[in-house]
Amino acid sequence: MAETASQLFLLRLSRRASVAVILVGGLVLAGWLLHVQILKSAGRGFIAMNPLTALLFIIAGFALIRAGQRSRKRPDLVVMICGIIIVLGGATKIAECALGVDLNLDQMLFQRQVNSGGPYGPNEIAMNTALSFVCCGAALLLLDMQTKRGIRPAQTFIIIEGLLALLALIGYGYRVLPLYSFGSKLPMALNTAICFELFAIAAITVRPSRGLMMVITSDTTGGAMARRLLPAAIFIPLILGALLFSSEKHGFFATESGISLFAFANIVLFTGVVWWNAKLLFWAEEERLKAMEKLKRMAADLERSNTELQQFAYVASHDLTEPLRMVVSYLELLNSRAGEKLDAQEREFIGYASDGARRMQHLIQDLLAYARVDTRGRPLEPTDCERVLASVMANLKVAIAESQTVVEHDPLPTVEGDVVQLTQVFQNLIGNAIKFHGKQAPRIHVGAVRRNGEWVFDVKDNGIGIDPKNFERIFVLFQRLHTRQEYPGTGMGLAICKKIVERHGGRIWVESKPGEGTAFYFTIAAKNEKANGH
């Protein structure tokens, strides 16, 4: 699946956020190691991140970087193991509290320092931190799981964890304590909350073509709308809330007026944003409808032109062949009645006239066959090429016997095609191989190889060969490389083959050297079909 610019942007974002998480965790561990307080917490007076938390963050960041590099289909064992470690880290803390047991894992690292703590007592992992880690670990574990209805459980866990951290951040931002510590002695550290948010961003963007991100990054109007409205939905309330707080703190107005103004500002801004977005969508839809109208008109034109072509073919079939039939028949009659009264040259003249008329009959038949490739084409269905070849050999029985041709073939597959038209192609190519033979009896080989999702057929002969400068010309209508005395033919066989192969979605080409035989190749798309005997 080709990645859009948005998807590449998100993958880069994921990688950067993961790196940031690792950095913060590493700095905190360095801080604990080197007794440097600044590295351990977000600032002076803020709680320090627990060393176990820092370690778990480093593992999480590493797991996300790895997940972003690997193929998205098969779950990566390493990522899953990281997920399990993180889940255990959080779960044991929760179990400790629930069961009243004191495992003190979080005090294992740097024990003495952690226990001495700071003004807040021993540095333990907070309850919401532990819960968030359980969610992070679960998200890593289930990162690539998708139910039949397209639900991705990992996204739910990322959102829960992201919201918990968001709550803590807003609490820190607006200085509301209950938001960032519940049920435990120590609240979630600020840098911990920031790291959880970074993890949430990294985890949700590491799979930009799936789930939530798929809509946001998609090229649809929905994606465009999401990309415009989401930032507004996040930042407008935050900014307005901050404005409300600072104006209350500075005493600009009382709580009631403040809240009313807050509600008022939200209404105005959101209505504006929604209206602006609606207008954009309206214009986009208008463009789309115009494009559809144009497409409908073009389809109608094509339909009409096709019908006209069919009528033309019908008329040609009746009315062009009739006068020719007259000419040929009367000339024959003339020849048989007056033949003895004419001298040799006059009989020759009649012969030439007859030949000309018969040639025209063949040309009209071939021209009709060319037109009918599309107008009379049957829908493509599974066609056994072995049977096609067998019927072609039967059709060319006389020519093969007369020229002592030997035809060998590889096992041929079953492909999606029109059996009549594929028969025409094989018959044309093999017929040509028989016709354009050199001094030796023709030896023809028919093969098929599967390559890049298509079958490449080949018809190789040991005949007179073709000059490379004619490789393109021979597929053009009415183009012949020889005079009619040298080899008979109307110059349409290969043009018809080309049209049929192209109708089947393939290409046809030739490789040859004068005097060294010729190989014709053509492709037919392979779509979940089976080769006989393979």
Next chain:
Amino acid sequence: MKFSKQNNKAVHSGEAEASPPAKKPVTVLHVDDDPNDTTLLQVACARAAVDFQLQNVGDGLEVIHYLSGAGKYADRERYEIPGLVLLDLKMPRATGWEILKWIRGHALLNHLPVIVLSGSELQEDKLRAFEGGATSYLVKPPNFNSLVNMVKDIGAQLPILPQPKVGGV
């Protein structure tokens, strides 16, 4: 196909009875408006030395008059009821399809063998002919020798074709 065994029995018994006097040659009615086709067929019949008589009618309405015995066609000595109709499709004033339909709808003539002889080799025309009740469908041959062979084949087939039951014959 459409013709039951009864008709064949009628023909065979007819033949058995009519042995002593020289049998009148069967008339084959050729329905075609193109004088070239008419000429060619006449010459081919002569060349093939067939023993049926060729009558030509070049107009759709005229055919109906001929078969109903209207106007000058009441003279059945001169204009016999044919034992076979060779029917072209493109005719003025009444198309081959309409004539075929008329024949098949006629109380007495509906078993008249009709071979559609057309310049078209299109599948839809063949299908339509058989659906309309044609006995057979032949494409006009592209050269004279093939035409002669076709006429010989028709001559050979004539005795075994079922004949219409017409009173007085």
